[in-house]
Amino acid sequence: MLPRPTTHSKALGPGVAGPELAVATSAVLDRPPQPTAQRPLSGAQAFSVDPSLVESADGPRQHTQYPYVTGTSVLAVKYAGGVMLACDTLGAYGSTKRYKSLERIIRVNARTAVAAGGEISDFQYITRLLEELATDDYRTDDGIELGPREVFSYLTRVMYNRRGKMDPLWNSLVVGGVEADGTVFLGTVGMIGTHYTDSHVATGFGAHLARPMFRERQSDDMSEADAEALLRDALRVCYYRDKQSINKFQVAKATGEGVAIGKPFALETKWDYKAFAAPTKWAIGAW
Amino acid sequence: MGSNGGGFSFDLCKRNALLERKGMAPPSAWKTGTTIAGVVFKDGVVLGADTRSTSGSTVADKNCEKIHYIAPNIYCCGAGTAADTMNVTAMISSALDLHRYATGRESRIVTAMTMLKSHLFKYQGHVSAALVLGGVDLNGPHLFTIFPHGSTDCLPYATMGSGSLNAMSVFEAGFKEDMSREEAMALVAAAIRSGVYNDLGSGSNVDLCVITKDGVDYLRNHELLMGKTYQREFPVKYPKGTAPVIKERVIPLTALEITEGEAMDTS
Numbered sequence: 001m002l003p004r005p006t007t008h009s010k011a012l013g014p015g016v017a018g019p020e021l022a023v024a025t026s027a028v029l030d031r032p033p034q035p036t037a038q039r040p041l042s043g044a045q046a047f048s049v050d051p052s053l054v055e056s057a058d059g060p061r062q063h064t065q066y067p068y069v070t071g072t073s074v075l076a077v078k079y080a081g082g083v084m085l086a087c088d089t090l091g092a093y094g095s096t097k098r099y100k101s102l103e104r105i106i107r108v109n110a111r112t113a114v115a116a117g118g119e120i121s122d123f124q125y126i127t128r129l130l131e132e133l134a135t136d137d138y139r140t141d142d143g144i145e146l147g148p149r150e151v152f153s154y155l156t157r158v159m160y161n162r163r164g165k166m167d168p169l170w171n172s173l174v175v176g177g178v179e180a181d182g183t184v185f186l187g188t189v190g191m192i193g194t195h196y197t198d199s200h201v202a203t204g205f206g207a208h209l210a211r212p213m214f215r216e217r218q219s220d221d222m223s224e225a226d227a228e229a230l231l232r233d234a235l236r237v238c239y240y241r242d243k244q245s246i247n248k249f250q251v252a253k254a255t256g257e258g259v260a261i262g263k264p265f266a267l268e269t270k271w272d273y274k275a276f277a278a279p280t281k282w283a284i285g286a287w
Numbered sequence: 288m289g290s291n292g293g294g295f296s297f298d299l300c301k302r303n304a305l306l307e308r309k310g311m312a313p314p315s316a317w318k319t320g321t322t323i324a325g326v327v328f329k330d331g332v333v334l335g336a337d338t339r340s341t342s343g344s345t346v347a348d349k350n351c352e353k354i355h356y357i358a359p360n361i362y363c364c365g366a367g368t369a370a371d372t373m374n375v376t377a378m379i380s381s382a383l384d385l386h387r388y389a390t391g392r393e394s395r396i397v398t399a400m401t402m403l404k405s406h407l408f409k410y411q412g413h414v415s416a417a418l419v420l421g422g423v424d425l426n427g428p429h430l431f432t433i434f435p436h437g438s439t440d441c442l443p444y445a446t447m448g449s450g451s452l453n454a455m456s457v458f459e460a461g462f463k464e465d466m467s468r469e470e471a472m473a474l475v476a477a478a479i480r481s482g483v484y485n486d487l488g489s490g491s492n493v494d495l496c497v498i499t500k501d502g503v504d505y506l507r508n509h510e511l512l513m514g515k516t517y518q519r520e521f522p523v524k525y526p527k528g529t530a531p532v533i534k535e536r537v538i539p540l541t542a543l544e545i546t547e548g549e550a551m552d553t554s
Contacts, residue, residue, distance in 0.1 A: 205452075208452035208453060208456070208485075209452055209453075209455070209456040209459075210456065211485065212453045212456055212457065212481040212484070212485045213456055213457075213460060215484065215485070216481075233460050234456075236459070236460075237455075237459040237460055240459050241452065241455060241459065273443050273464060274443075274464060275327060275430075275441065275442060275443035276442075276443070279440070279442075280441065282395075282397060282426040282427070282429065283397035283401075286397055286400075286401060
Protein backbone atom coordinates (compact mmCIF):
# COMPACT_ATOMS: atom_id res chain seq x y z
CA MET A 1 0.00 0.00 0.00
CA LEU A 2 1.36 3.38 -0.96
CA PRO A 3 1.22 6.03 1.81
CA ARG A 4 -1.72 8.35 1.19
CA PRO A 5 -2.19 11.90 2.49
CA THR A 6 -4.43 12.16 5.56
CA THR A 7 -7.62 14.05 4.85
CA HIS A 8 -10.85 14.31 6.70
CA SER A 9 -12.49 12.19 4.09
CA LYS A 10 -10.69 9.26 5.71
CA ALA A 11 -13.48 9.46 8.29
CA LEU A 12 -15.55 7.55 5.84
CA GLY A 13 -13.17 4.64 6.17
CA PRO A 14 -11.29 2.49 3.72
CA GLY A 15 -12.95 1.18 0.63
CA VAL A 16 -15.14 4.26 0.13
CA ALA A 17 -14.48 6.83 -2.58
CA GLY A 18 -14.14 10.16 -0.77
CA PRO A 19 -14.17 13.59 -2.39
CA GLU A 20 -10.37 14.02 -2.47
CA LEU A 21 -9.49 10.61 -3.77
CA ALA A 22 -6.71 10.82 -6.36
CA VAL A 23 -6.84 7.47 -8.09
CA ALA A 24 -6.03 6.73 -11.74
CA THR A 25 -9.60 6.17 -12.87
CA SER A 26 -10.73 6.04 -16.47
CA ALA A 27 -11.68 9.70 -16.12
CA VAL A 28 -7.99 10.72 -16.08
CA LEU A 29 -6.48 7.91 -18.20
CA ASP A 30 -7.19 7.46 -21.89
CA ARG A 31 -8.25 3.84 -21.70
CA PRO A 32 -11.48 2.22 -20.51
CA PRO A 33 -11.67 1.10 -16.83
CA GLN A 34 -10.04 -2.24 -16.14
CA PRO A 35 -11.26 -4.05 -13.05
CA THR A 36 -8.70 -6.24 -11.39
CA ALA A 37 -8.93 -8.71 -8.58
CA GLN A 38 -7.49 -6.12 -6.22
CA ARG A 39 -9.20 -2.95 -7.35
CA PRO A 40 -12.93 -2.61 -8.05
CA LEU A 41 -14.30 -0.52 -10.96
CA SER A 42 -15.38 2.39 -8.83
CA GLY A 43 -11.77 3.36 -8.42
CA ALA A 44 -11.94 3.00 -4.67
CA GLN A 45 -9.27 1.36 -2.61
CA ALA A 46 -9.81 -2.35 -2.29
CA PHE A 47 -10.73 -3.70 1.11
CA SER A 48 -8.26 -5.99 2.77
CA VAL A 49 -7.67 -7.12 6.30
CA ASP A 50 -4.22 -6.62 7.74
CA PRO A 51 -3.07 -10.21 8.38
CA SER A 52 -1.17 -9.30 11.53
CA LEU A 53 -4.41 -8.28 13.17
CA VAL A 54 -6.25 -11.47 12.35
CA GLU A 55 -3.61 -13.58 14.07
CA SER A 56 -3.37 -11.35 17.14
CA ALA A 57 -4.13 -12.71 20.59
CA ASP A 58 -7.40 -10.76 20.87
CA GLY A 59 -8.64 -12.14 17.56
CA PRO A 60 -9.85 -9.99 14.68
CA ARG A 61 -10.33 -6.27 15.25
CA GLN A 62 -13.43 -5.65 17.35
CA HIS A 63 -15.86 -2.85 16.91
CA THR A 64 -16.94 -0.48 19.63
CA GLN A 65 -19.14 -2.42 22.05
CA TYR A 66 -19.56 0.04 24.88
CA PRO A 67 -18.18 3.39 25.97
CA TYR A 68 -15.50 3.78 28.65
CA VAL A 69 -14.98 7.41 29.60
CA THR A 70 -18.30 9.19 29.18
CA GLY A 71 -19.76 12.66 29.35
CA THR A 72 -23.38 13.16 30.32
CA SER A 73 -26.08 15.45 28.97
CA VAL A 74 -25.65 18.52 26.76
CA LEU A 75 -28.27 21.28 26.79
CA ALA A 76 -28.71 24.00 24.17
CA VAL A 77 -31.25 26.73 23.43
CA LYS A 78 -31.71 29.36 20.74
CA TYR A 79 -32.18 32.95 21.83
CA ALA A 80 -32.38 36.34 20.11
CA GLY A 81 -29.18 36.60 18.12
CA GLY A 82 -27.55 33.25 18.84
CA VAL A 83 -27.36 29.86 20.50
CA MET A 84 -26.24 28.89 23.96
CA LEU A 85 -24.78 25.43 24.71
CA ALA A 86 -24.17 24.13 28.23
CA CYS A 87 -22.84 21.00 29.84
CA ASP A 88 -20.88 19.89 32.88
CA THR A 89 -17.17 19.18 32.83
CA LEU A 90 -17.13 15.57 34.03
CA GLY A 91 -15.57 12.58 32.27
CA ALA A 92 -16.82 9.57 34.21
CA TYR A 93 -15.09 6.19 34.02
CA GLY A 94 -18.01 3.92 34.80
CA SER A 95 -19.15 5.07 38.24
CA THR A 96 -15.93 6.96 39.05
CA LYS A 97 -15.67 10.71 38.64
CA ARG A 98 -12.34 10.46 36.88
CA TYR A 99 -11.78 13.64 34.88
CA LYS A 100 -13.37 16.69 36.44
CA SER A 101 -12.11 19.38 34.05
CA LEU A 102 -13.05 18.06 30.66
CA GLU A 103 -14.13 20.63 28.09
CA ARG A 104 -16.95 19.01 26.17
CA ILE A 105 -17.67 22.07 24.00
CA ILE A 106 -15.36 23.01 21.12
CA ARG A 107 -15.18 25.93 18.75
CA VAL A 108 -15.03 24.69 15.16
CA ASN A 109 -14.75 28.10 13.51
CA ALA A 110 -16.07 31.59 14.12
CA ARG A 111 -19.58 30.46 13.28
CA THR A 112 -19.99 27.03 14.87
CA ALA A 113 -19.70 25.35 18.23
CA VAL A 114 -20.05 21.60 18.80
CA ALA A 115 -20.66 19.88 22.14
CA ALA A 116 -20.75 16.16 22.85
CA GLY A 117 -21.86 13.62 25.40
CA GLY A 118 -20.84 9.96 25.35
CA GLU A 119 -17.43 8.40 24.76
CA ILE A 120 -14.74 11.06 25.16
CA SER A 121 -12.09 9.42 22.98
CA ASP A 122 -14.54 9.33 20.06
CA PHE A 123 -15.25 13.00 20.65
CA GLN A 124 -11.53 13.74 20.57
CA TYR A 125 -11.37 11.95 17.21
CA ILE A 126 -14.32 14.03 15.99
CA THR A 127 -12.50 17.15 17.20
CA ARG A 128 -9.52 16.19 15.05
CA LEU A 129 -11.77 15.63 12.03
CA LEU A 130 -13.39 19.01 12.54
CA GLU A 131 -9.99 20.70 12.86
CA GLU A 132 -8.93 19.17 9.56
CA LEU A 133 -12.23 20.24 8.03
CA ALA A 134 -11.76 23.81 9.22
CA THR A 135 -8.15 23.85 8.02
CA ASP A 136 -9.13 22.57 4.59
CA ASP A 137 -11.82 25.21 4.46
CA TYR A 138 -9.24 27.88 5.29
CA ARG A 139 -6.88 26.51 2.61
CA THR A 140 -9.49 26.96 -0.11
CA ASP A 141 -9.18 30.69 0.64
CA ASP A 142 -12.45 31.57 -1.07
CA GLY A 143 -13.76 34.06 1.46
CA ILE A 144 -16.52 31.68 2.57
CA GLU A 145 -16.44 29.98 5.93
CA LEU A 146 -18.24 26.70 6.65
CA GLY A 147 -21.54 27.38 8.36
CA PRO A 148 -23.10 25.39 11.22
CA ARG A 149 -25.53 23.63 8.89
CA GLU A 150 -22.64 22.33 6.79
CA VAL A 151 -20.75 21.11 9.84
CA PHE A 152 -24.01 19.47 10.96
CA SER A 153 -24.43 17.67 7.62
CA TYR A 154 -20.81 16.54 7.69
CA LEU A 155 -21.12 15.13 11.19
CA THR A 156 -24.37 13.37 10.27
CA ARG A 157 -22.65 11.59 7.40
CA VAL A 158 -19.65 10.64 9.54
CA MET A 159 -21.86 9.21 12.28
CA TYR A 160 -24.13 7.34 9.93
CA ASN A 161 -21.29 5.85 7.92
CA ARG A 162 -19.64 4.55 11.07
CA ARG A 163 -23.01 3.13 12.13
CA GLY A 164 -23.25 1.40 8.79
CA LYS A 165 -19.97 -0.36 9.54
CA MET A 166 -21.38 -1.43 12.95
CA ASP A 167 -18.54 0.50 14.58
CA PRO A 168 -20.18 3.68 15.83
CA LEU A 169 -18.65 6.78 17.29
CA TRP A 170 -20.39 6.60 20.65
CA ASN A 171 -21.47 10.24 20.95
CA SER A 172 -24.52 12.47 21.07
CA LEU A 173 -23.47 15.70 19.37
CA VAL A 174 -25.02 19.14 19.48
CA VAL A 175 -24.13 21.64 16.75
CA GLY A 176 -25.02 25.30 17.17
CA GLY A 177 -24.13 28.53 15.45
CA VAL A 178 -25.16 31.48 13.34
CA GLU A 179 -25.14 31.37 9.54
CA ALA A 180 -23.60 34.07 7.37
CA ASP A 181 -27.01 35.64 6.72
CA GLY A 182 -27.82 35.84 10.43
CA THR A 183 -30.16 32.85 10.87
CA VAL A 184 -29.56 30.90 14.04
CA PHE A 185 -28.98 27.16 13.72
CA LEU A 186 -29.21 24.43 16.35
CA GLY A 187 -29.19 20.69 15.69
CA THR A 188 -28.30 17.36 17.26
CA VAL A 189 -26.75 14.18 15.81
CA GLY A 190 -27.00 10.84 17.60
CA MET A 191 -24.56 7.94 17.58
CA ILE A 192 -26.47 6.11 14.88
CA GLY A 193 -26.85 9.15 12.67
CA THR A 194 -30.29 10.32 13.83
CA HIS A 195 -30.31 14.06 13.35
CA TYR A 196 -32.78 16.90 13.67
CA THR A 197 -32.85 20.63 14.23
CA ASP A 198 -34.98 22.44 16.77
CA SER A 199 -35.17 25.57 18.90
CA HIS A 200 -33.88 23.67 21.91
CA VAL A 201 -32.13 20.33 22.22
CA ALA A 202 -30.92 18.20 25.07
CA THR A 203 -29.09 14.87 25.01
CA GLY A 204 -28.97 12.13 27.61
CA PHE A 205 -30.73 12.81 30.90
CA GLY A 206 -31.36 16.36 29.82
CA ALA A 207 -33.93 15.06 27.35
CA HIS A 208 -36.15 14.00 30.26
CA LEU A 209 -35.27 16.69 32.78
CA ALA A 210 -34.44 19.82 30.80
CA ARG A 211 -36.59 19.61 27.65
CA PRO A 212 -39.90 19.98 29.55
CA MET A 213 -38.50 23.18 31.07
CA PHE A 214 -37.37 24.39 27.64
CA ARG A 215 -40.77 23.66 26.14
CA GLU A 216 -42.39 25.85 28.78
CA ARG A 217 -39.91 28.71 28.93
CA GLN A 218 -37.87 28.93 25.74
CA SER A 219 -38.74 31.14 22.78
CA ASP A 220 -36.59 32.04 19.80
CA ASP A 221 -36.61 35.73 20.71
CA MET A 222 -35.76 35.42 24.40
CA SER A 223 -33.02 37.70 25.73
CA GLU A 224 -29.52 36.47 26.51
CA ALA A 225 -30.03 36.92 30.24
CA ASP A 226 -33.24 34.86 30.14
CA ALA A 227 -31.54 32.12 28.15
CA GLU A 228 -28.65 32.00 30.59
CA ALA A 229 -31.05 31.81 33.57
CA LEU A 230 -33.06 29.05 31.89
CA LEU A 231 -29.90 27.02 31.16
CA ARG A 232 -28.66 27.45 34.71
CA ASP A 233 -31.96 26.22 36.13
CA ALA A 234 -31.90 23.25 33.77
CA LEU A 235 -28.28 22.46 34.68
CA ARG A 236 -29.17 22.60 38.36
CA VAL A 237 -32.06 20.14 37.89
CA CYS A 238 -29.78 17.82 35.89
CA TYR A 239 -27.16 18.00 38.63
CA TYR A 240 -29.77 17.11 41.28
CA ARG A 241 -31.15 14.11 39.44
CA ASP A 242 -28.34 12.72 37.22
CA LYS A 243 -25.87 10.64 39.21
CA GLN A 244 -23.17 11.04 36.58
CA SER A 245 -22.71 14.79 36.96
CA ILE A 246 -20.75 17.30 39.05
CA ASN A 247 -21.39 20.87 40.13
CA LYS A 248 -19.04 22.39 37.56
CA PHE A 249 -20.51 23.63 34.30
CA GLN A 250 -19.54 25.47 31.16
CA VAL A 251 -21.71 27.61 28.90
CA ALA A 252 -20.76 28.58 25.34
CA LYS A 253 -22.44 31.29 23.26
CA ALA A 254 -22.36 31.31 19.47
CA THR A 255 -23.49 34.64 18.04
CA GLY A 256 -22.87 36.70 14.95
CA GLU A 257 -19.70 38.02 16.58
CA GLY A 258 -18.18 34.60 17.13
CA VAL A 259 -18.05 31.67 19.50
CA ALA A 260 -17.26 32.35 23.17
CA ILE A 261 -16.76 29.42 25.54
CA GLY A 262 -17.13 30.63 29.10
CA LYS A 263 -15.14 29.70 32.17
CA PRO A 264 -16.40 26.84 34.37
CA PHE A 265 -18.70 27.82 37.23
CA ALA A 266 -20.68 26.18 40.05
CA LEU A 267 -24.36 26.61 40.93
CA GLU A 268 -26.09 27.18 44.24
CA THR A 269 -27.87 24.04 45.41
CA LYS A 270 -30.22 23.46 48.32
CA TRP A 271 -29.99 20.27 50.35
CA ASP A 272 -31.40 21.35 53.69
CA TYR A 273 -35.17 21.12 53.39
CA LYS A 274 -36.73 20.50 56.79
CA ALA A 275 -38.36 17.31 55.57
CA PHE A 276 -35.00 15.85 54.53
CA ALA A 277 -33.58 16.38 58.01
CA ALA A 278 -35.57 13.88 60.07
CA PRO A 279 -37.63 11.54 57.92
CA THR A 280 -38.74 9.23 60.73
CA LYS A 281 -39.47 12.01 63.16
CA TRP A 282 -43.14 11.01 63.53
CA ALA A 283 -42.55 7.30 63.27
CA ILE A 284 -39.94 6.38 65.85
CA GLY A 285 -38.94 2.82 65.16
CA ALA A 286 -40.08 2.86 61.55
CA TRP A 287 -37.54 1.69 58.99
CA MET B 288 -50.74 -23.21 53.84
CA GLY B 289 -52.32 -19.86 53.00
CA SER B 290 -50.76 -16.42 53.39
CA ASN B 291 -51.92 -16.40 57.04
CA GLY B 292 -49.13 -18.86 57.77
CA GLY B 293 -46.60 -16.04 57.37
CA GLY B 294 -43.61 -15.92 55.05
CA PHE B 295 -43.76 -16.02 51.26
CA SER B 296 -46.58 -17.60 49.33
CA PHE B 297 -45.60 -18.63 45.82
CA ASP B 298 -48.28 -21.32 45.42
CA LEU B 299 -49.03 -20.63 41.80
CA CYS B 300 -45.48 -20.21 40.49
CA LYS B 301 -44.99 -23.88 39.61
CA ARG B 302 -48.30 -23.96 37.81
CA ASN B 303 -47.48 -20.76 35.87
CA ALA B 304 -44.08 -22.14 34.85
CA LEU B 305 -45.73 -25.37 33.65
CA LEU B 306 -48.28 -23.45 31.59
CA GLU B 307 -45.56 -21.32 30.01
CA ARG B 308 -43.58 -24.43 29.11
CA LYS B 309 -46.69 -25.85 27.46
CA GLY B 310 -46.86 -22.74 25.33
CA MET B 311 -49.49 -20.58 26.99
CA ALA B 312 -48.60 -16.94 26.68
CA PRO B 313 -49.21 -15.18 29.99
CA PRO B 314 -51.66 -12.27 29.75
CA SER B 315 -49.87 -8.94 29.57
CA ALA B 316 -50.53 -6.68 32.50
CA TRP B 317 -52.36 -3.40 32.08
CA LYS B 318 -49.81 -0.89 33.16
CA THR B 319 -50.56 2.62 34.20
CA GLY B 320 -47.43 4.17 32.50
CA THR B 321 -47.99 7.18 34.60
CA THR B 322 -47.07 10.48 36.06
CA ILE B 323 -47.95 10.76 39.74
CA ALA B 324 -46.70 13.45 42.08
CA GLY B 325 -47.18 14.81 45.56
CA VAL B 326 -46.09 17.90 47.45
CA VAL B 327 -46.23 18.95 51.11
CA PHE B 328 -47.34 22.53 51.68
CA LYS B 329 -47.96 24.62 54.76
CA ASP B 330 -51.31 23.12 55.80
CA GLY B 331 -51.32 19.72 54.12
CA VAL B 332 -50.53 17.64 51.08
CA VAL B 333 -51.45 17.94 47.40
CA LEU B 334 -51.44 14.73 45.35
CA GLY B 335 -51.67 14.74 41.55
CA ALA B 336 -51.96 12.14 38.81
CA ASP B 337 -52.63 11.86 35.08
CA THR B 338 -55.49 9.65 33.83
CA ARG B 339 -54.09 7.41 31.11
CA SER B 340 -53.94 3.64 31.50
CA THR B 341 -52.02 1.72 28.80
CA SER B 342 -51.97 -1.90 27.68
CA GLY B 343 -48.81 -2.19 25.58
CA SER B 344 -48.99 0.69 23.12
CA THR B 345 -52.76 1.05 23.33
CA VAL B 346 -54.50 3.45 25.65
CA ALA B 347 -56.78 1.13 27.59
CA ASP B 348 -58.56 3.70 29.72
CA LYS B 349 -58.57 7.38 28.71
CA ASN B 350 -59.80 8.60 32.04
CA CYS B 351 -58.90 6.23 34.84
CA GLU B 352 -58.57 7.15 38.50
CA LYS B 353 -55.09 6.82 39.91
CA ILE B 354 -55.61 8.53 43.26
CA HIS B 355 -56.97 5.82 45.54
CA TYR B 356 -58.79 6.23 48.85
CA ILE B 357 -57.04 4.71 51.84
CA ALA B 358 -58.67 6.49 54.79
CA PRO B 359 -60.69 9.70 55.24
CA ASN B 360 -57.41 11.56 55.75
CA ILE B 361 -55.09 9.43 53.58
CA TYR B 362 -54.97 9.05 49.80
CA CYS B 363 -52.50 7.13 47.63
CA CYS B 364 -51.45 7.59 43.98
CA GLY B 365 -50.40 4.39 42.22
CA ALA B 366 -48.10 3.69 39.27
CA GLY B 367 -47.09 0.36 37.77
CA THR B 368 -49.48 -2.51 37.10
CA ALA B 369 -53.04 -1.20 37.48
CA ALA B 370 -54.36 -4.40 39.08
CA ASP B 371 -51.60 -4.35 41.67
CA THR B 372 -52.08 -0.72 42.68
CA MET B 373 -55.87 -0.95 42.86
CA ASN B 374 -55.92 -4.17 44.87
CA VAL B 375 -53.07 -3.35 47.22
CA THR B 376 -54.55 0.03 48.11
CA ALA B 377 -58.01 -1.50 48.58
CA MET B 378 -56.58 -4.20 50.86
CA ILE B 379 -54.73 -1.72 53.03
CA SER B 380 -57.77 0.54 53.10
CA SER B 381 -59.88 -2.34 54.49
CA ALA B 382 -57.15 -3.26 56.96
CA LEU B 383 -57.03 0.34 58.17
CA ASP B 384 -60.82 0.36 58.57
CA LEU B 385 -60.57 -2.58 60.95
CA HIS B 386 -57.61 -0.94 62.66
CA ARG B 387 -59.69 2.20 63.27
CA TYR B 388 -62.44 0.13 64.84
CA ALA B 389 -59.91 -1.61 67.03
CA THR B 390 -58.06 1.52 68.17
CA GLY B 391 -60.85 4.10 68.01
CA ARG B 392 -58.48 6.67 66.54
CA GLU B 393 -57.82 8.45 63.23
CA SER B 394 -55.38 6.50 61.05
CA ARG B 395 -51.82 7.66 60.72
CA ILE B 396 -50.00 7.80 57.41
CA VAL B 397 -47.03 5.85 58.79
CA THR B 398 -49.42 2.98 59.59
CA ALA B 399 -50.57 2.81 55.97
CA MET B 400 -46.95 3.11 54.83
CA THR B 401 -45.79 0.26 57.04
CA MET B 402 -48.64 -2.03 55.97
CA LEU B 403 -47.99 -1.31 52.30
CA LYS B 404 -44.22 -1.79 52.48
CA SER B 405 -44.53 -5.03 54.45
CA HIS B 406 -46.91 -6.43 51.87
CA LEU B 407 -44.78 -5.37 48.90
CA PHE B 408 -41.56 -6.69 50.45
CA LYS B 409 -43.24 -10.03 51.13
CA TYR B 410 -43.75 -10.41 47.37
CA GLN B 411 -40.19 -9.30 46.54
CA GLY B 412 -41.14 -6.80 43.84
CA HIS B 413 -43.46 -9.12 41.92
CA VAL B 414 -46.38 -6.95 43.03
CA SER B 415 -45.52 -4.11 40.71
CA ALA B 416 -46.93 -1.12 42.59
CA ALA B 417 -45.03 2.15 42.93
CA LEU B 418 -47.00 4.44 45.25
CA VAL B 419 -47.05 8.04 46.41
CA LEU B 420 -48.85 8.05 49.75
CA GLY B 421 -49.93 11.27 51.36
CA GLY B 422 -52.21 12.57 54.08
CA VAL B 423 -52.62 14.64 57.22
CA ASP B 424 -52.83 13.17 60.70
CA LEU B 425 -52.38 14.44 64.25
CA ASN B 426 -48.66 14.97 63.63
CA GLY B 427 -49.10 17.06 60.52
CA PRO B 428 -48.87 16.48 56.77
CA HIS B 429 -46.77 13.54 55.52
CA LEU B 430 -45.72 12.33 52.07
CA PHE B 431 -44.10 8.96 51.36
CA THR B 432 -42.98 7.09 48.27
CA ILE B 433 -43.15 3.30 48.28
CA PHE B 434 -41.24 1.29 45.67
CA PRO B 435 -42.34 -2.15 44.38
CA HIS B 436 -39.62 -3.96 46.30
CA GLY B 437 -40.70 -2.44 49.59
CA SER B 438 -38.40 0.53 50.22
CA THR B 439 -39.85 3.85 51.33
CA ASP B 440 -38.78 7.47 51.43
CA CYS B 441 -40.20 10.39 53.39
CA LEU B 442 -40.00 13.47 51.19
CA PRO B 443 -41.32 17.01 50.80
CA TYR B 444 -42.00 16.37 47.08
CA ALA B 445 -42.13 13.09 45.17
CA THR B 446 -42.87 11.77 41.69
CA MET B 447 -43.26 8.23 40.34
CA GLY B 448 -44.08 6.52 37.06
CA SER B 449 -42.74 6.80 33.53
CA GLY B 450 -43.23 10.57 33.57
CA SER B 451 -41.49 10.96 36.94
CA LEU B 452 -38.36 12.62 35.54
CA ASN B 453 -40.40 15.18 33.63
CA ALA B 454 -42.48 15.98 36.70
CA MET B 455 -39.44 16.01 38.98
CA SER B 456 -37.77 18.68 36.85
CA VAL B 457 -40.75 20.97 37.53
CA PHE B 458 -40.50 20.26 41.26
CA GLU B 459 -36.74 20.75 41.46
CA ALA B 460 -37.05 24.07 39.68
CA GLY B 461 -40.09 25.36 41.55
CA PHE B 462 -40.43 23.82 45.02
CA LYS B 463 -40.38 26.10 48.06
CA GLU B 464 -41.00 25.19 51.69
CA ASP B 465 -44.29 26.30 53.31
CA MET B 466 -46.16 27.08 50.11
CA SER B 467 -49.77 28.20 50.13
CA ARG B 468 -52.57 25.93 48.93
CA GLU B 469 -52.89 27.71 45.57
CA GLU B 470 -49.13 27.64 44.93
CA ALA B 471 -48.95 23.95 45.77
CA MET B 472 -51.90 23.07 43.52
CA ALA B 473 -50.40 25.09 40.66
CA LEU B 474 -47.02 23.38 41.12
CA VAL B 475 -48.46 19.84 41.15
CA ALA B 476 -50.69 20.59 38.17
CA ALA B 477 -47.64 21.92 36.29
CA ALA B 478 -45.67 18.78 37.17
CA ILE B 479 -48.42 16.46 35.92
CA ARG B 480 -48.81 18.59 32.78
CA SER B 481 -45.08 18.23 32.18
CA GLY B 482 -45.50 14.45 32.36
CA VAL B 483 -48.55 14.47 30.09
CA TYR B 484 -46.92 16.61 27.41
CA ASN B 485 -43.46 15.02 27.49
CA ASP B 486 -44.11 11.33 28.21
CA LEU B 487 -46.01 8.94 25.96
CA GLY B 488 -47.17 6.77 28.82
CA SER B 489 -49.04 9.65 30.50
CA GLY B 490 -51.94 11.57 29.12
CA SER B 491 -55.47 12.86 29.08
CA ASN B 492 -56.29 14.82 32.19
CA VAL B 493 -54.93 15.99 35.53
CA ASP B 494 -56.51 14.79 38.79
CA LEU B 495 -55.69 16.59 42.03
CA CYS B 496 -56.39 15.70 45.64
CA VAL B 497 -55.81 18.31 48.36
CA ILE B 498 -55.72 16.94 51.91
CA THR B 499 -55.67 19.23 54.94
CA LYS B 500 -56.69 18.67 58.54
CA ASP B 501 -60.05 20.23 57.68
CA GLY B 502 -60.85 17.65 55.02
CA VAL B 503 -60.19 16.38 51.54
CA ASP B 504 -60.83 18.03 48.17
CA TYR B 505 -60.85 15.34 45.50
CA LEU B 506 -60.64 17.35 42.28
CA ARG B 507 -61.37 14.75 39.65
CA ASN B 508 -60.43 15.99 36.16
CA HIS B 509 -59.18 19.26 37.55
CA GLU B 510 -57.64 20.08 34.15
CA LEU B 511 -58.65 18.66 30.80
CA LEU B 512 -55.60 18.73 28.58
CA MET B 513 -56.58 16.86 25.44
CA GLY B 514 -58.95 19.43 24.09
CA LYS B 515 -59.64 19.90 20.40
CA THR B 516 -56.76 21.78 18.86
CA TYR B 517 -58.16 21.86 15.33
CA GLN B 518 -61.59 22.99 14.29
CA ARG B 519 -62.63 21.81 10.87
CA GLU B 520 -63.91 24.60 8.67
CA PHE B 521 -67.17 23.58 7.08
CA PRO B 522 -67.72 24.42 3.45
CA VAL B 523 -69.69 27.53 2.67
CA LYS B 524 -73.44 27.08 3.00
CA TYR B 525 -75.20 28.82 0.14
CA PRO B 526 -78.57 30.33 0.97
CA LYS B 527 -81.63 28.87 -0.73
CA GLY B 528 -82.31 30.51 -4.05
CA THR B 529 -78.66 31.14 -4.98
CA ALA B 530 -78.73 28.56 -7.75
CA PRO B 531 -81.25 29.46 -10.53
CA VAL B 532 -83.89 26.78 -11.21
CA ILE B 533 -83.93 25.84 -14.91
CA LYS B 534 -86.40 22.95 -14.96
CA GLU B 535 -88.77 21.48 -12.41
CA ARG B 536 -90.48 18.08 -12.45
CA VAL B 537 -92.66 16.86 -9.57
CA ILE B 538 -93.68 13.19 -9.30
CA PRO B 539 -96.54 12.65 -6.83
CA LEU B 540 -96.03 9.35 -5.05
CA THR B 541 -99.67 8.31 -5.60
CA ALA B 542 -98.86 7.93 -9.31
CA LEU B 543 -96.25 5.24 -8.56
CA GLU B 544 -96.97 1.54 -9.22
CA ILE B 545 -95.90 -0.76 -6.40
CA THR B 546 -95.34 -4.42 -7.27
CA GLU B 547 -95.38 -6.82 -4.35
CA GLY B 548 -92.35 -9.03 -4.00
CA GLU B 549 -91.82 -12.14 -1.92
CA ALA B 550 -92.07 -11.88 1.83
CA MET B 551 -88.72 -11.53 3.64
CA ASP B 552 -87.35 -14.74 5.08
CA THR B 553 -87.09 -13.97 8.77
CA SER B 554 -86.53 -17.52 10.00
